[in-house]
Amino acid sequence: xxxxxxxxxxxxxxxxxxxxxxxxxxxxxxxxxxxxxxxxxxxxxxxxxxxxxxxxxxxxxxxxxxxxxxxxxxxxxxxxxxxxxxxxxxxxxxxxxxxxxxxxxxxxxxxxxxxxxxxxxxxxxxxxxxxxxxxxxxxxxxxxxxxxxxxxxxxxxx
Amino acid sequence: xxxxxxxxxxxxxxxxxxxxxxxxxxxxxxxxxxxxxxxxxxxxxxxxxxxxxxxxxxxxxxxxxxxxxxxxxxxxxxxxxxxxxxxxxxxxxxxxxxxxxxxxxxxxxxxxxxxxxxxxxxxxxxxxxxxxxxxxxxxxxxxxxxxxxxxxxxxxxxxxxxxxxxxxxxxxxxxxxxxxxxxxxxxxxxxxxxxxxxxxxxxxxxxxxxxxxxxxxxxxxxxxxxxxxxxxxxxxxxxxxxxxxxxxxxxxxxxxxxxxxxxxxxxxxxxxxxxxxxxxxxxxxxxxxxxxxxxxxxxxxxxxxxxxxxxxxxxxxxxxxxxxxxxxxxxxxxxxxxxxxxxxxxxxxxxxxxxxxxxxxxxxxxxxxxxxxxxxxxxxxxxxxxxxxxxxxxxxxxxxxxxxxxxxxxxxxxxxxxxxxxxxxxxxxxxxxxxxxxxxxxxxxxxxxxxxxxxxxxxxxxxxxxxxxxxxxxxxxxxxxxxxxxxxxxxxxxxxxxxxxxxxxxxxxxxxxxxxxxxxxxxxxxxxxxxxxxxxxxxxxxxxxxxxxxxxxxxxxxxxxxxxxxxxxxxxxxxxxxxxxxxxxxxxxxxxxxxxxxxxxxxxxxxxxxxxxxxxxxxxxxxxxxxxxxxxxxxxxxxxxxxxxxxxxxxxxxxxxxxxxxxxxxxxxxxxxxxxxxxxxxxxxxxxxxxxxxxxxxxxxxxxxxxxxxxxxxxxxxxxxxxxxxxxxxxxxxxxxxxxxxxxxxxxxxxxxxxxxxxxxxxxxxxxxxxxxxxxxxxxxxxxxxxxxxxxxxxxxxxx
Numbered sequence: 001x002x003x004x005x006x007x008x009x010x011x012x013x014x015x016x017x018x019x020x021x022x023x024x025x026x027x028x029x030x031x032x033x034x035x036x037x038x039x040x041x042x043x044x045x046x047x048x049x050x051x052x053x054x055x056x057x058x059x060x061x062x063x064x065x066x067x068x069x070x071x072x073x074x075x076x077x078x079x080x081x082x083x084x085x086x087x088x089x090x091x092x093x094x095x096x097x098x099x100x101x102x103x104x105x106x107x108x109x110x111x112x113x114x115x116x117x118x119x120x121x122x123x124x125x126x127x128x129x130x131x132x133x134x135x136x137x138x139x140x141x142x143x144x145x146x147x148x149x150x151x152x153x154x155x156x157x158x
Numbered sequence: 159x160x161x162x163x164x165x166x167x168x169x170x171x172x173x174x175x176x177x178x179x180x181x182x183x184x185x186x187x188x189x190x191x192x193x194x195x196x197x198x199x200x201x202x203x204x205x206x207x208x209x210x211x212x213x214x215x216x217x218x219x220x221x222x223x224x225x226x227x228x229x230x231x232x233x234x235x236x237x238x239x240x241x242x243x244x245x246x247x248x249x250x251x252x253x254x255x256x257x258x259x260x261x262x263x264x265x266x267x268x269x270x271x272x273x274x275x276x277x278x279x280x281x282x283x284x285x286x287x288x289x290x291x292x293x294x295x296x297x298x299x300x301x302x303x304x305x306x307x308x309x310x311x312x313x314x315x316x317x318x319x320x321x322x323x324x325x326x327x328x329x330x331x332x333x334x335x336x337x338x339x340x341x342x343x344x345x346x347x348x349x350x351x352x353x354x355x356x357x358x359x360x361x362x363x364x365x366x367x368x369x370x371x372x373x374x375x376x377x378x379x380x381x382x383x384x385x386x387x388x389x390x391x392x393x394x395x396x397x398x399x400x401x402x403x404x405x406x407x408x409x410x411x412x413x414x415x416x417x418x419x420x421x422x423x424x425x426x427x428x429x430x431x432x433x434x435x436x437x438x439x440x441x442x443x444x445x446x447x448x449x450x451x452x453x454x455x456x457x458x459x460x461x462x463x464x465x466x467x468x469x470x471x472x473x474x475x476x477x478x479x480x481x482x483x484x485x486x487x488x489x490x491x492x493x494x495x496x497x498x499x500x501x502x503x504x505x506x507x508x509x510x511x512x513x514x515x516x517x518x519x520x521x522x523x524x525x526x527x528x529x530x531x532x533x534x535x536x537x538x539x540x541x542x543x544x545x546x547x548x549x550x551x552x553x554x555x556x557x558x559x560x561x562x563x564x565x566x567x568x569x570x571x572x573x574x575x576x577x578x579x580x581x582x583x584x585x586x587x588x589x590x591x592x593x594x595x596x597x598x599x600x601x602x603x604x605x606x607x608x609x610x611x612x613x614x615x616x617x618x619x620x621x622x623x624x625x626x627x628x629x630x631x632x633x634x635x636x637x638x639x640x641x642x643x644x645x646x647x648x649x650x651x652x653x654x655x656x657x658x659x660x661x662x663x664x665x666x667x668x669x670x671x672x673x674x675x676x677x678x679x680x681x682x683x684x685x686x687x688x689x690x691x692x693x694x695x696x697x698x699x700x701x702x703x704x705x706x707x708x709x710x711x712x713x714x715x716x717x718x719x720x721x722x723x724x725x726x727x728x729x730x731x732x733x734x735x736x737x738x739x740x741x742x743x744x745x746x747x748x749x750x751x752x753x754x755x756x757x758x759x760x761x762x763x764x765x766x767x768x769x770x771x772x773x774x775x776x777x778x779x780x781x782x783x784x785x786x787x788x789x790x791x792x793x794x795x796x797x798x799x800x801x802x803x804x805x806x807x808x809x810x811x812x813x814x815x816x817x818x819x820x821x822x823x824x825x826x827x828x829x830x831x832x833x834x835x836x837x838x839x840x841x842x843x844x845x846x847x848x849x850x851x852x853x854x855x856x857x858x859x860x861x862x863x864x865x866x867x868x869x870x871x872x873x874x875x876x877x878x879x880x881x882x883x884x885x886x887x888x889x890x891x892x893x894x895x896x897x898x899x900x901x902x903x904x905x906x907x908x909x910x911x912x913x914x915x916x917x918x919x920x921x922x923x924x925x926x927x928x929x930x931x932x933x934x935x936x937x938x939x940x941x942x943x944x945x946x947x948x949x950x951x952x953x954x955x956x957x958x
Contacts, residue, residue, distance in 0.1 A: 050521075
């Protein structure tokens with residue numbers, strides 16, 4: 001996978017994940033291209049596009065478009081499943097996720113993504129595993145912050 | 159986890175801004191506050207500040223001042239800060255930034271941390287933005303982690319290793335033993351990571367590929383386990399057990415079985431089992447089936463299995479889900495060359511997909527349909543394609559027209575059918591055809607001498623209906639000019655004759671001349687046609703004379719020149735008029751003679767590169783018309799073909815019309831003049847690579863000057879655009895390169911490119927040439943150089 005973008009119907013970017021090193025300028029251009037291309041599509045059309053030498057798979061969930069770019073030898077139908085799986089993970093975490101959840105908690109959305117995909121490949125194929133890991137990391141964050149307070153600023157080591 | 163309140167407040171503030179200006183104000187204030195906070199020492203709110211900055215960054219505002227803060231946060235002992243710090247590193251730092259090197263040490267420390275979540279942060283960041291140096295530094299660590307007992311860490315280390323192998327290919331060797339042992343894991347996450355890693359290693363190194371072929375039985379076992387096993391809640395997706403892993407294993411099997419009989423044999427049973435047992439009602443099942451089909455078609459499978467695979471694709475084609483139909487056509491396109499008959503069976507369905515609403519499906523259907531055209535189905539296929547053309551989306555028009563032309567040329571059952579088809583295309587989509595269509599059609603018409611009468615009647619009728627399609631009008635004018643007498647005679651066997659009077663014909667031509675829809679080239683055609691009629695009609699020669707003299711003061715320089723010359727023909731050279739304007743002889747079709755010099759209309763994917771290429775080239779000054787004015791008796795115009803380049807076909811039509819026959823002796827009418835050397839010059843192939851062939855032929859023009867023709871063809875499967883040639887010769891030799899005939903090379907040798915190079919060698923030195931070839935194929939640029947040490951055909955002329 002090359003990149004994953006989430007944007008709203010108005011073309012506002014909600015999440016961007018790049019799996020290859022690209023300059024800032026290139027990124028902005030790609031975002032512009034993607035939003036124009038995808039938002040111009042008819043409602044019940046095919047979810048696959050060809051763009052330069054990449055395949056673009058996009059799916060609309062409520063008011064958000066999920067746009068994934070893969071290389072030519074990858075399986076498009078599976079990419080659709082990847083997008084769906086990510087939506088399911090977000091749903092489980094936030095409970096009936098909506099766009100506002102992703103706007104106000106974007107860093108959590110990234111953390112979940114980083115437990116599911118890594119380096120452009122799928123990391124974990126089990127939903128439950130991903131959820132468990134996210135919960136554990138969150139717990140760790142909580143524990144650590146309270147722990148710090150009780151130690152009155154003494155640097156604690158893990 | 160409690161949300162970050164400061165972050166949420168800021169997001170709310172930004173969102174409530176009503177205008178862009180207001181938003182920018184809010185963000186500037188926030189950024190200033192963040193910068194101030196960064197400068198302060200640890201205050202417990204650092205992670206909130208960085209999170210705020212990352213949000214601002216996502217909105218598109220600059221955030222580079224946060225880079226150092228990321229580095230500091232990563233080094234912090236607090237998990238919350240590390241987490242946001244690493245996220246910031248992934249978003250703000252990439253391998254091009256200098257600050258990224260600073261986190262190498264932190265990553266190294268965190269990789270050996272006692273807490274697995276900290277380790278995972280480090281692994282994730284390394285896999286996301288690790289540069290080559292970082293990868294080299296940390297590869298041994300990753301290898302160690304691959305052998306740890308913690309499967310959570312193992313699976314992440316595997317993907318990290320994948321990234322390392324991508325960045326630094328040589329390190330692949332390091333991971334081979336670990337990868338091999340990971341295949342015996344039970345944990346799906348680790349297994350998946352292992353399969354991905356092995357795939358990467360095999361793709362990059364054929365030696366490793368051979369070694370991993372031995373793992374095929376193990377992979378087959380794992381797959382069997384997945385298919386046969388019962389419901390497993392952890393990994394089930396709509397009845398399929400872990401489809402992600404299944405697809406990856408199938409892909410690895412494909413790579414392993416590709417050129418190996420034994421490996422392919424070992425997986426035959428499994429593939430058959432997957433193909434028959436997978437439930438295809440949901441997308442997941444179809445994803446697995448799709449991957450299976452791709453694998454079967456790529457390895458050396460037995461014929462029964464191949465038939466099964468093609469049948470699955472056929473079933474996909476009938477699926478109501480557009481996505482499935484789309485991928486079915488994509489796969490069929492890949493095998494249409496090898497399993498042509500199998501694909502032909504589904505031709506009906508494919509042709510139906512041409513009528514689908516969706517643009518992606520239409521595109522695939524068009525490509526596949528064009529590939530399926532053959533001598534036996536040409537008539538019905540072209541009928542369908544012409545129907546498609548009338549309702550075709552504009553971005554596909556150019557591809558469709560050129561495809562129809564190529565197919566028609568290859569398999570035309572009769573000349574009349576061929577001409578009809580081309581005319582039909584021109585009436586429907588005349589604006590999107592390639593520019594060599596006009597001369598090609600004219601050539602075709604000239605050669606079908608028995609159909610001259612039919613053709614001219616048809617074209618005349620077409621002209622009366624609609625004069626907006628420039629190519630059609632140009633051909634029509636040319637024909638009327640040439641065969642006007644047949645038109646006036648009124649009798650025709652093949653089509654209903656119309657009584658046409660000379661006035662009617664001249665009216666029609668005058669309409670074209672005066673219409674604002676006609677381009678300058680078209681008007682040139684019309685004027686010449688009018689002139690030619692002066693020898694073919696009897697009564698209205700005066701009318702012609704007056705038309706011609708009116709245009710003698712036309713603003714358009716090209717028309718004015720023609721009119722003046724024709725006037726001269728009436729006045730001073732009236733005795734020659736009949737001879738000059740007589741019927742054209744049959745023209746030798748010069749295959750490389752797409753020498754109109756115009757830029758051809760590219761398909762969507764090639765447009766950008768071709769536009770850039772066109773802008774770089776400067777059109778050489780049009781010297782031909784002036785020269786040819788005085789060469790009244792020099793029948794072939796005496797000069798090389800007018801290879802003027804027009805940047806865009808519409809903006810400078812003057813040049814094209816001059817090449818289209820602006821010389822007085824318009825013997826070649828609308829056809830571009832063939833290159834001067836009529837005798838075939840000896841040629842040699844000087845370059846052949848990736849399907850691109852370059853041949854060179856020379857002809858001695860005079861004692862010291864030499865005309866070298868470079869011809870390029872593209873025999874590969876993909877189109878080439880932006881094709882340019884540059885040449886260098888020894889110092890004392892003068893080089894003059896004319897513009898090439900085109901700048902793109904369509905696939906499979908559909909058209910050739912010629913470029914004429916004039917060399918002047920007064921000192922008679924040893925002639926050598928160095929040619930640089932550059933082009934773009936599928937979005938990537940290629941460049942190559944070839945040295946020609948001896949030019950062919952120079953044997954005895956005193957040049958050694």
